[in-house]
Amino acid sequence: MFTFDGRPVPTDGERSIAAALLAAGVRSWRRSRVDGRPRGVFxxxxxxxxxxxxxxxxxxxxxxxxxxxxxxxxDSQDEGEEPE
Ligand code: FES
Structure with missing residues:
Protein backbone atom coordinates (compact mmCIF):
# COMPACT_ATOMS: atom_id res chain seq x y z
CA MET A 1 0.00 0.00 0.00
CA PHE A 2 1.11 3.56 -0.73
CA THR A 3 -0.83 6.78 -0.49
CA PHE A 4 -1.89 9.11 -3.26
CA ASP A 5 -3.09 12.49 -2.02
CA GLY A 6 -3.72 10.75 1.29
CA ARG A 7 -5.76 7.93 -0.22
CA PRO A 8 -4.47 4.36 0.21
CA VAL A 9 -3.61 2.62 -3.07
CA PRO A 10 -2.64 -1.06 -3.32
CA THR A 11 0.76 -1.96 -4.76
CA ASP A 12 2.65 -5.19 -5.22
CA GLY A 13 5.97 -3.32 -5.11
CA GLU A 14 6.66 -4.15 -8.75
CA ARG A 15 4.35 -2.04 -10.87
CA SER A 16 4.78 1.63 -11.64
CA ILE A 17 2.92 4.33 -9.76
CA ALA A 18 0.95 5.04 -12.93
CA ALA A 19 -0.05 1.37 -13.29
CA ALA A 20 -1.08 1.21 -9.65
CA LEU A 21 -3.12 4.40 -9.93
CA LEU A 22 -4.85 3.21 -13.09
CA ALA A 23 -5.63 -0.14 -11.45
CA ALA A 24 -7.18 1.80 -8.57
CA GLY A 25 -9.38 3.77 -10.97
CA VAL A 26 -7.39 7.02 -10.89
CA ARG A 27 -7.19 8.29 -14.48
CA SER A 28 -5.66 11.74 -14.04
CA TRP A 29 -3.49 13.39 -11.40
CA ARG A 30 -2.27 16.62 -12.94
CA ARG A 31 -3.73 19.60 -14.79
CA SER A 32 -2.37 21.19 -17.95
CA ARG A 33 -0.79 24.62 -17.58
CA VAL A 34 -2.82 26.50 -20.17
CA ASP A 35 -6.38 25.36 -19.71
CA GLY A 36 -6.35 23.10 -16.66
CA ARG A 37 -7.24 19.93 -18.56
CA PRO A 38 -6.68 16.62 -16.73
CA ARG A 39 -3.48 14.70 -17.41
CA GLY A 40 -2.29 11.23 -16.45
CA VAL A 41 -0.57 8.62 -18.58
CA PHE A 42 -0.03 9.46 -22.24
CA ASP A 75 0.94 13.44 -4.29
CA SER A 76 -0.37 15.30 -7.28
CA GLN A 77 1.59 18.46 -7.95
CA ASP A 78 1.05 21.90 -9.34
CA GLU A 79 1.99 22.48 -12.94
CA GLY A 80 5.46 23.88 -13.38
CA GLU A 81 7.14 22.36 -10.32
CA GLU A 82 10.68 21.37 -11.20
CA PRO A 83 12.91 18.66 -9.73
CA GLU A 84 14.88 19.88 -6.73
S1 FES B 1 3.22 8.89 -19.40
FE1 FES B 1 4.95 9.11 -18.14
S2 FES B 1 6.34 10.23 -19.35
FE2 FES B 1 4.64 9.89 -20.66
Whole structure:
Protein backbone atom coordinates (compact mmCIF):
# COMPACT_ATOMS: atom_id res chain seq x y z
CA MET A 1 0.00 0.00 0.00
CA PHE A 2 1.11 3.56 -0.73
CA THR A 3 -0.83 6.78 -0.49
CA PHE A 4 -1.89 9.11 -3.26
CA ASP A 5 -3.09 12.49 -2.02
CA GLY A 6 -3.72 10.75 1.29
CA ARG A 7 -5.76 7.93 -0.22
CA PRO A 8 -4.47 4.36 0.21
CA VAL A 9 -3.61 2.62 -3.07
CA PRO A 10 -2.64 -1.06 -3.32
CA THR A 11 0.76 -1.96 -4.76
CA ASP A 12 2.65 -5.19 -5.22
CA GLY A 13 5.97 -3.32 -5.11
CA GLU A 14 6.66 -4.15 -8.75
CA ARG A 15 4.35 -2.04 -10.87
CA SER A 16 4.78 1.63 -11.64
CA ILE A 17 2.92 4.33 -9.76
CA ALA A 18 0.95 5.04 -12.93
CA ALA A 19 -0.05 1.37 -13.29
CA ALA A 20 -1.08 1.21 -9.65
CA LEU A 21 -3.12 4.40 -9.93
CA LEU A 22 -4.85 3.21 -13.09
CA ALA A 23 -5.63 -0.14 -11.45
CA ALA A 24 -7.18 1.80 -8.57
CA GLY A 25 -9.38 3.77 -10.97
CA VAL A 26 -7.39 7.02 -10.89
CA ARG A 27 -7.19 8.29 -14.48
CA SER A 28 -5.66 11.74 -14.04
CA TRP A 29 -3.49 13.39 -11.40
CA ARG A 30 -2.27 16.62 -12.94
CA ARG A 31 -3.73 19.60 -14.79
CA SER A 32 -2.37 21.19 -17.95
CA ARG A 33 -0.79 24.62 -17.58
CA VAL A 34 -2.82 26.50 -20.17
CA ASP A 35 -6.38 25.36 -19.71
CA GLY A 36 -6.35 23.10 -16.66
CA ARG A 37 -7.24 19.93 -18.56
CA PRO A 38 -6.68 16.62 -16.73
CA ARG A 39 -3.48 14.70 -17.41
CA GLY A 40 -2.29 11.23 -16.45
CA VAL A 41 -0.57 8.62 -18.58
CA PHE A 42 -0.03 9.46 -22.24
CA UNK A 43 3.06 7.69 -23.58
CA UNK A 44 3.64 5.33 -20.67
CA UNK A 45 7.36 5.07 -21.47
CA UNK A 46 8.89 8.17 -19.89
CA UNK A 47 8.90 10.45 -22.92
CA UNK A 48 5.99 12.90 -22.60
CA UNK A 49 6.22 14.01 -18.94
CA UNK A 50 2.42 14.16 -18.71
CA UNK A 51 2.38 11.90 -15.65
CA UNK A 52 4.42 13.95 -13.17
CA UNK A 53 3.83 13.42 -9.46
CA UNK A 54 5.58 14.22 -6.20
CA UNK A 55 7.07 11.07 -4.63
CA UNK A 56 8.15 11.19 -1.00
CA UNK A 57 8.49 14.95 -1.30
CA UNK A 58 10.48 14.93 -4.55
CA UNK A 59 8.56 16.74 -7.32
CA UNK A 60 8.44 16.03 -11.06
CA UNK A 61 8.79 12.26 -10.91
CA UNK A 62 7.39 10.36 -13.88
CA UNK A 63 4.69 8.06 -12.53
CA UNK A 64 5.08 5.69 -15.48
CA UNK A 65 8.74 5.01 -14.60
CA UNK A 66 8.84 5.05 -10.80
CA UNK A 67 7.95 1.81 -9.01
CA UNK A 68 5.23 2.19 -6.39
CA UNK A 69 6.80 0.88 -3.20
CA UNK A 70 4.86 0.09 -0.06
CA UNK A 71 4.87 3.11 2.23
CA UNK A 72 5.55 5.67 -0.51
CA UNK A 73 3.78 9.01 -0.21
CA UNK A 74 2.69 10.14 -3.67
CA ASP A 75 0.94 13.44 -4.29
CA SER A 76 -0.37 15.30 -7.28
CA GLN A 77 1.59 18.46 -7.95
CA ASP A 78 1.05 21.90 -9.34
CA GLU A 79 1.99 22.48 -12.94
CA GLY A 80 5.46 23.88 -13.38
CA GLU A 81 7.14 22.36 -10.32
CA GLU A 82 10.68 21.37 -11.20
CA PRO A 83 12.91 18.66 -9.73
CA GLU A 84 14.88 19.88 -6.73
S1 FES B 1 3.22 8.89 -19.40
FE1 FES B 1 4.64 9.89 -20.66
S2 FES B 1 6.34 10.23 -19.35
FE2 FES B 1 4.95 9.11 -18.14
Missing amino acids: CGIGVCFDCLVRVNGVPAQRACLVVARPGDVV
